[in-house]
Amino acid sequence: QSALTQPASVSGSPGQSITISCTGTSSDIGGYEYVSWYQQHPGKAPQLIIYDDTWRPLEFSSRFSASKSGNTASLTISGLQAEDEADYYCSSYTNKNSLVFGGGTHVTVL
């Protein structure tokens, strides 16, 4: 199972919005409503920020939102803040009863 494709890095200024893409295939992203997104700060465990394509856990900021079109999922961070600087990973269930992650995107707040 090949990893999902994410840009290596994305940057933005405080207050701006940025979007991270995650591209897979009809065997994973496009075939199910099981895309999730994770935030990981250096030296820390990942934290779930989006599940089931677009749902956000109640405890996570509403500045994070997600969407999906075909085989590509996207994560948008609005009102970018310094604490949003981290690595972001997408993940999807696949038709082989497995899970697959994207390569990760480093977000830099300028």
Place this chain on the structure above:
Amino acid sequence: QVQLVESGGGLVRPGGSLRLSCAASRFTLTDYFMSWIRQAPGKGLEWISYISSNGRATYYADSVQGRITISRDTAKNSLLLQMNSLRAEDTAIYYCARMKMIRDVILTYAMDVWGQGTTVTVSS
């Protein structure tokens, strides 16, 4: 507070074996699907295995198929990962994670509780 704590990592020679444990607190392991994910130094996340809530179904990534076994110790409310024939490329931080359920019955295939990780180094 719901918590997962991994243990059992360490330095092992190529070809060796290691067993990782993940102790769950404030929830019952057998009510959830549970997963292992690893992260090689400076690299991204890699899913390697998950087990169903009833323990009857287990799934593995191709990269570890045949070399690892996921299981549970229900008496200790712990998730286990037996790793054999270890290779240098298995060097990573190994995380256990709980797979999120909605209203206790709907599986999301998303990991909502993560441990802090345990480090496995395979080197001669």
